[in-house]
Structures are given as C-alpha cells and as structure tokens.
Amino acid sequence: MTFWLTALLVWVAAGARVGRVLVKPATTARVAIVVAVAAVALACTAAIPDVALAVDNLLPGGLPPGRLSEGVVVAAWLLFATATSVVASAAWPVVSRRNLRQIASCIYGMGLFAVIAGLSTSFTAAWVVTAAAALFVIVTGLRNLSWTALGRGIAVYITGTVLVVLLAVGQIQRGMAGAARPDPGRPAWAWPFWQVAALLIAFGAVWIVVEMWTRARLLLRRVQTLHKVLVKRFPEVVQEETGTSTQLKASDRVAQILDALYLQSGGGVEIATAGEPPAAVSARAEQVAQWARHPLGRVVVDSRWIAPPEGMSPRGWVQAIAAAFEAQPEAVKRPDASVR
Incomplete structure (x- = not known):
C-alpha cells in the first residue's frame, strides 16, 4: 500500500506542475520541472513490486529476472537528474534565456546517450551519471537558497536530491561488488529511502504553489x-x-x-x-x-x-x-x- 500511495502523491505533484505550465508560459525550465517530477513518478510506479512483475512479463524470456523493471527505474532516475540539471543550468548567470534552449538540448542529448549506454552495458554507469548530475543540482541549489517561498521549495527539493545521490552511490557500490538483484515481485534495495527521496522532490516541486495558496487563504480569512x-x-x-x-x-x-x-x-x-x-x-x-x-x-x-x-x-x-x-x-x- 505504501508503494501505491507514494506513487499517487508524486503523480499528483506532477499533475500540479503540468497545470502550472498550462496557466503560465511554458518556459524551458518549467517544462524541465514537469519532466523531472514525472520521471520520479515513473520510477516510483515501476518500483511497485506488482507493477515491476507485470513489466518483466511484457517481454519473452532472455532477460534476467527483474532486468527490465530495474532498467525502467534506473532510466527514470537518470531522466530526473537530467531534467533537473536543465533547471539548475537556468540559475547560473552565464546562461541566458536565449541560449538556455540550446543548452537544454545538449543536456537532454547527453542524458539520452547515458540512458542508452547504461542500459545496454551496465546499470552502474547509469547510476554514476545520475549521481554526477544530481551533485551539480545540489551545488546550484545551495547557491540559490533564501528564506522565501521559492527558496524553501528549493531546500526541500535539494534535500530529496541529496538522498538520491547517497542512494545512487549505494547502488554503484552494490554494482561493483556484484550484489544480487532482488527476486521478482520483491521490494528493491533501500526502497523506504527511495520513497522518502521521491516525496521530498515532489513536495519541493509544488512547495511554492502550496505555500502561496495557503498564504492567500489565510489572508482572505484575516x-x-x-x-x-x-x-x-x-x-x-x-x-x-x-x-x-x-x-x-x-x-x-x-x-x-x-x-x-x-x-x-x-x-x-x-x-x-x-x-x-x-x-x-x-x-x-x-x-x-x-x-x-x-x-x-x-x-x-x-x-x-x-x-x-x-x-x-x-x-x-x-x-x-x-x-x-x-x-x-x-x-x-x-x-x-x-x-x-
């Protein structure tokens, strides 16, 4: 039940970000946030044991048990790190609105290449790219922290990203040590921490929307x-x-x-x-x-x-x-x- 509830909450956050894009100009950064949160929601959904088992049964034999569902999870977290890197790039002074789209295209291209290369060779390489991209996001987020609605949202988002880096490092160590994959239909490694990271990221992505709505309601009442x-x-x-x-x-x-x-x-x-x-x-x-x-x-x-x-x-x-x-x-x- 916890798996389903976590996935539902993250999908709700993704829907809220989609709604924000629909009512405001769909800038490169706003679209990237939608992609990032939707990728986290996909990772949470694919990590549900029942869903993972159903995904593994989509293809005929030939792949090791759990390989396909794990690949979807790895690709989703890598997509999250890639899309969030686009948002982080927009915060640097050297990046202007004019060249952000070109930079975003390059980042997405490198992310796609990392997904293909990582899934075709070793998941460990994909986790290395995920950790590196998430570290870039953390450094950028720490530079932009402030006691504002946006700053508080960034702090929550970065906290979830820090947890993703730690978990990705753990996955790298497990891959280098040759740890066995969990049996099909069983929860993945450190699944409670992955769920906490996903919820923090989702909550951070919609923090400013929730806070502004709450403050407006309090103002109307006062x-x-x-x-x-x-x-x-x-x-x-x-x-x-x-x-x-x-x-x-x-x-x-x-x-x-x-x-x-x-x-x-x-x-x-x-x-x-x-x-x-x-x-x-x-x-x-x-x-x-x-x-x-x-x-x-x-x-x-x-x-x-x-x-x-x-x-x-x-x-x-x-x-x-x-x-x-x-x-x-x-x-x-x-x-x-x-x-x-």
Whole structure:
C-alpha cells in the first residue's frame, strides 16, 4: 500500500506542475520541472513490486529476472537528474534565456546517450551519471537558497536530491561488488529511502504553489471582517474580479480595502489634525483600524496613514490593519453616543 500511495502523491505533484505550465508560459525550465517530477513518478510506479512483475512479463524470456523493471527505474532516475540539471543550468548567470534552449538540448542529448549506454552495458554507469548530475543540482541549489517561498521549495527539493545521490552511490557500490538483484515481485534495495527521496522532490516541486495558496487563504480569512465593513461602506471599490483563483482573489481583496480606506480619508486630502503617522507599525495600524471602524470618532486619519509603511508590502500592511481591527476591545467597537 505504501508503494501505491507514494506513487499517487508524486503523480499528483506532477499533475500540479503540468497545470502550472498550462496557466503560465511554458518556459524551458518549467517544462524541465514537469519532466523531472514525472520521471520520479515513473520510477516510483515501476518500483511497485506488482507493477515491476507485470513489466518483466511484457517481454519473452532472455532477460534476467527483474532486468527490465530495474532498467525502467534506473532510466527514470537518470531522466530526473537530467531534467533537473536543465533547471539548475537556468540559475547560473552565464546562461541566458536565449541560449538556455540550446543548452537544454545538449543536456537532454547527453542524458539520452547515458540512458542508452547504461542500459545496454551496465546499470552502474547509469547510476554514476545520475549521481554526477544530481551533485551539480545540489551545488546550484545551495547557491540559490533564501528564506522565501521559492527558496524553501528549493531546500526541500535539494534535500530529496541529496538522498538520491547517497542512494545512487549505494547502488554503484552494490554494482561493483556484484550484489544480487532482488527476486521478482520483491521490494528493491533501500526502497523506504527511495520513497522518502521521491516525496521530498515532489513536495519541493509544488512547495511554492502550496505555500502561496495557503498564504492567500489565510489572508482572505484575516481580512474578511475588515473587507466586509469597508465594502458595505464603499461598494464602488468592488469591480469585476480578475480571476477565480485564491491568489488573485486575495490580491483583489487587498486592493479593495486600500481603495476603500483611501476614499474614506478624502481621496488624498491631507488633514492637519491627523499629524504625521508614527514609525511603529503596530501603533499606526491600531489607529487606522480604529478610524476604519468609526470614521467619525476621535481618531483622525488622512491618506498619509493609509499608504503602507516604508519597507512593508500592501499585503502585510492590510493584514496588520485587519489584525488590529479584530483585536479592538468592545469599548472601542461600541463607543457611547457622545463619541459618535
């Protein structure tokens, strides 16, 4: 059951990457990621004992038991390393978009040659090429790590690739030592570690998609009350939404909240009694939130307060206002008649 579940999850990740290519320009790097994740999914599928046994029965006798299914797995992992090398090549400064396609063609050509040569002679040679290509990917990935959504995805992807290198080295040692192949229908060598590597690679490939979707959902939930109050007050800020995806909807909500606050402040008019906004983001957000709830109360705010503080994104600023809006005590939410 574990084999089937792992293969299913990796195929889902491959499908997610295909969907990303369909909605965005199909660049060489994006297509290479699809190929890499699909190759990992193929390797996981061919490594399932029942599937491996069925693959070995496709051809008549003449091949050693398990030779064909093992060859599919080796070729799939080599294809993964080749396709990921194309993605890694795009990250180097010396490679431009203009010559990336030519470089990718050369890399795919060398990968195809390695597959043919390795499968026709010895699987050990194919594992050597896989390990070497994966090492190039690891070095490139370490150079591009950062604390961003993309950087975190790269870190997870590289962790899986490191495990692939270690397992490929183990396969090389086994091949040089002449270790016997597992019996047909039995799990391959170190199969739990291969599954972990495949899941890490698949998760790393879709990390940015999952994280951006999760952050958009959290943003929609956090600004829901503030958005509802302001849109009811200024319905003209709601226009036709640019898309139905969660990320686009979250961007629309942020823009609508800022537009409504701008209209409530007088459309760019500076008010002397408002004063300069404080440097502290929390104090500024608390004042704006209180004014957003009760525009005729004691708090006075103009357009200078509405603009995001320096170094802060509109999304982060709107979330800060929404958090302060929700955290207001009941005495502020329901002022007495004299305040109103």
